[in-house]
Amino acid sequence: MKAYLYNLFETTSNALTYLKDSPLTFEAPKIESHGDLSTNVALLLSKSLKRNPREVANEIIAALPIDESIISKIELAGPGFINFFFSPAFISSKIKTIFELGDNYGKSKKYAGKKANVEFVSANPTGPLTVGHGRNAVFGDTIASLLEWVGYEVDREYYFNNAGRQMRVLGDSVRLRYLQILGDEIDFPEDHYQGEYIKDIAQQLFNEHKDTLRNEPAEGLFKAAAESEIFNDIKKTLSRLKIEHKIFFNENSLYEEGKIKQLLDTFKEKNLSYEKENATWLKLSEMGNEQDKVIVKSTGEPTYRLPDIAYHSVKLNRGYDLLVDIFGSDHNATYPDVMVALKNLGYNTDRVKVLIHQFVTILDNGEVVKMSTRKANYVTLDELTDEVGSDVVRYFFNMRNITTHMNFDLALAKKQSDENPVFYLQYAHARICSILRMIESESLKPSFENLDLLVMPEEQLLIKKLSKFEEEVLNSAEQFESQRITNYLEDLATAFHKFYTFCRIMGTEKKLAEARIALALAAKIVIKNGLSILGVSAPDKM
RNA sequence: GCGCCCGUAGCUCAAUGGAUAGAGCAUCAGCCUUCUAAGCUGGUGGUUAGUGGUUCGAGUCCACUCGGGCGUACCA
Incomplete structure (x- = not known):
């Protein structure tokens, strides 16, 4: 739908020259009565044109060549929005595309041919993974998967230190x-x-x-x-939790392969380091950061900064187009040092994306559980998985923005596991599978011949929701936000459950019934694909 | 003290600078002789921590205040 409108405006810009290079965007309004897509371009243009935004909008509307079989209505609204309403037949035609693409529906080729590396978990082998690591692990794996969906070839990597x-x-x-x-x-x-x-x-x-x-x-x-x-x-x-790293990188190999010594020499050559009180310091203050830091202690042992910098330069040298680091907020002070050092070594750090997640506060019966591997008062990720299952763990950590400080009440999670939103999605999928079992015995089959019969509001809403999947995946990947997918899927499941309730298949005239089956199948594809990005299963029965 | 992150309904959280701030849970009232009621329909619930600013338009951007988390190591 968006692509269609961009084309339309492109054509029109020959007549209205101010549309050329205009900040043109389309968005789906929150309120249904505001149309399927809306643009604020007239509002944005009004300033430079020194004209009333509604007047500009009217002029644009008049100039757009409208094909009524595609756009059923176009209107000027509010302070100067232009709202577009698409025809039901145009909307319904999307079902066929979804069906043809199947497991690939939602994937895009925008970043095809590019390589990415996602480093996550990276816990040293000193104890079992805790619930805290769970957030890092699940989120990192989902980001990797999102990047794959938009075309990247992705390596999942685990960095560890078995010395020290x-x-x-x-x-x-x-x-x-x-x-x-x-x-x-x-x-x-x-x-x-x-x-x-x-x-x-x-x-x-x-x-x-x-x-x-x-x-x-x-x-x-x-x-x-x-x-x-x-x-x-x-x-x-x-x-x-269905997480598998391709590369386990041992910090020690940096020493064995001489990378650490090499790096120290380079710092010295470039006059970026100096000796003081028997230690080697990095001139971070000259590079723009707050203060100089020690990279080799007076004992001769490097601090973590040195191998961190070396490790990142090794990864950058491997030729990735994108490096993603998933860290807990306890690292938020260290990565700027690594970044600025890399920059001064001549690397383009735009290729590096550091994602800092906030900590998970574990509550048990309302009491805060302070996590410490050494003190052994932690809740392990295994225990959590035992309690609620892998699907719930994965869904739970994906459904919240990583910037949020999560509160996780264990007692509540155990008790309410049946009411977790993940079941709402899986239930939608299971219901569709049930329809499929039913139509076999009724000798009905999906048909794309009469999709224009799907004019009920519940049908139209569902199809529109399905159409947005590819864009949602792209947005989530580009903004590194997994919760967009869970939000989307919950909306989608709601749209499906309403469709299921109001648009029955049994007892409906055959042409309409078979069009509805096609729609249900399209919904199944999208739910399954969405869940697979999150690493959550899509059961046939519940 | 300084740096980064956060503060939205009773609880847990959403919301590419857009129009009337939304879900789930909890709570109240309805809907199963027809494809799965783990569902659907409706109700209650908000000064988006506060104050000022930028903007045609601010939960979102800026400044300050208050409150919380994490850092601020010759620990990782």
């Missing part, structure tokens, strides 16, 4: 639990990992090696066993 202080403490935590199993009197330190999973790993080591590890160093087998066990669990947790 955290991991040493982890290894030592396992070692101490192991010694406890051997019967040693151990005062388990408060700054070690308190979780039960540490005991499990220790127990497993004992089962395999008995007491032969008594003198094993923490950084040896203990750390290795912990890392591999925990990583396996993380991958299992993610796979339950």
